[in-house]
Amino acid sequence: MPDHNNTASAFTALGTARTEKVPLPEATFDGVINMPVMHQAVKAFMANQRQGNASTKIRKYVVGGNQKPWKQKGTGRARQGSTRAPHFVGGGTVFGPTPRAYDEYVPRQVRALAKKSAFNARASEDAIFVIDAFSYDAPKTSALVGLMDRLGVSDKKVLVLTDGVKPNVFLSGRNIPNLHVMPYSDSSTYHILWSDVVLVEAGAIGATLAPIAEEAPAPRAKAVKAKPAADTAAKKTAKKAAKKSAAKETKAAAKKSPAKKAAKKSSRKEK
Numbered sequence: 001m002p003d004h005n006n007t008a009s010a011f012t013a014l015g016t017a018r019t020e021k022v023p024l025p026e027a028t029f030d031g032v033i034n035m036p037v038m039h040q041a042v043k044a045f046m047a048n049q050r051q052g053n054a055s056t057k058i059r060k061y062v063v064g065g066n067q068k069p070w071k072q073k074g075t076g077r078a079r080q081g082s083t084r085a086p087h088f089v090g091g092g093t094v095f096g097p098t099p100r101a102y103d104e105y106v107p108r109q110v111r112a113l114a115k116k117s118a119f120n121a122r123a124s125e126d127a128i129f130v131i132d133a134f135s136y137d138a139p140k141t142s143a144l145v146g147l148m149d150r151l152g153v154s155d156k157k158v159l160v161l162t163d164g165v166k167p168n169v170f171l172s173g174r175n176i177p178n179l180h181v182m183p184y185s186d187s188s189t190y191h192i193l194w195s196d197v198v199l200v201e202a203g204a205i206g207a208t209l210a211p212i213a214e215e216a217p218a219p220r221a222k223a224v225k226a227k228p229a230a231d232t233a234a235k236k237t238a239k240k241a242a243k244k245s246a247a248k249e250t251k252a253a254a255k256k257s258p259a260k261k262a263a264k265k266s267s268r269k270e271k
Contacts, residue, residue, distance in 0.1 A: 006031075008123070010130045010202070013143070015150025016214045022130040022207050024123065033124070034117045041114035041189040044104035056096030059084045065091070111189070118192035128198045132209040134162055139171035144179065151197075159195035161187055163203035 006029055010018040059065075065084030072079050086094045106114075122128050129151065136143065148154045161184040162169050173181040180191065184204035192198060202209045 006123075008128045008130045008200075009126075010132065010209060011147075011151065012132050012212065012214055013134055013136075013147065014214055015147045016212070018132070018209065018212065020209075022202065022205075022209070024128070025205055028116050028119055028205075029123050030116070031120055031124075032113075032117060033120050034113055037110055037114045038117050038121075038189055038193065041106055041111055042193060044106045045188060045190040047102045047104045050102040052100045052102050054097035055099050056093040058094070058096070059086060059092030062090070062092045114189040115187070115192065118189045119198075122192060122195075122198050127196060128200060130202050130205070130207065130209075131199050132202050132211065134160075134166055134169045134201055136166070136168035136172060139168050141172050141175055144169075144173045144176060147199075148176075148179070151199075153197045156196035157194060158197050158199060159187070159191055160199045161201065161204055163201040 006024050006026065007021040008024055010020060010022045012018065059082070062084040065082040065088075067082075069080050069083050070077065082088075084091045086092050119128070131147075144160070145154075148158060156178065158179045160169065160173060160179065160181040162181065163184065165183055166181075170181045173179045180195070182191065184200065
């Protein structure tokens with residue numbers, strides 16, 4: 001069993017590291033990791049997401065074929081009673097899928113144990129960070145992106161657990177592919193194990209952190225945009241035109257030269 005870790009590093013919403021370590025609640029973070037229970041909870045969660053809409057028709061539900069295709073005897077072929085039989089093209093399906101429910105029920109205490117085990121698994125990996133408060137006045141995706149950059153988790157799957165429903169935080173992270181925002185009470189075993197790093201708001205685990213003075217991080221440098229292909233094509237055509245005009249000028253100058261004129265006259269006299 002991994003080492004039991006009952007504390008987590010604390011940061012501000014801007015990503016500034018705080019000096020103190022936050023104690024995690026012992027009721028949840030007690031070091032218990034039950035693998036079979038986590039497997040059962042995740043399997044049930046994924047099964048409950050299935051709609052079960054696949055549907056096929058057996059021969060009695062396929063339209064047509066209620067007439068005998070040919071007479072019973074005398075044709076030399078095998079006797080047939082309907083063209084909707086499974087071995088005919090367009091016939092019914094044998095043992096095909098029909099709409100069904102894939103729901104699996106997991107007892108409440110088993111779900112709680114699985115969720116506790118998932119939290120302990122992330123805590124043993126030092127993958128739980130406590131954020132003092134997500135106090136967003138308006139949705140701002142760059143705020144969460146900057147937080148992930150300063151924590152060094154931009155390339156990982158991040159689960160943000162807020163203290164209650166916070167629409168501004170949810171809208172800020174909705175457009176980030178590898179980040180998921182939800183209230184702490186709504187998190188499940190699947191979501192915790194899906195993530196590589198869990199960011200928990202301090203109020204969600206009953207911790208209170210005094211605000212500290214900090215400066216906002218510098219804005220990220222924008223990537224230099226490549227010049228459009230149209231400009232490069234225009235430059236190429238201009239260069240070609242300049243070369244052609246220069247070649248014409250050199251030809252005209254050569255024609256006007258006195259040496260060439262004298263050569264032409266001498267050739268005429270010889271004739």
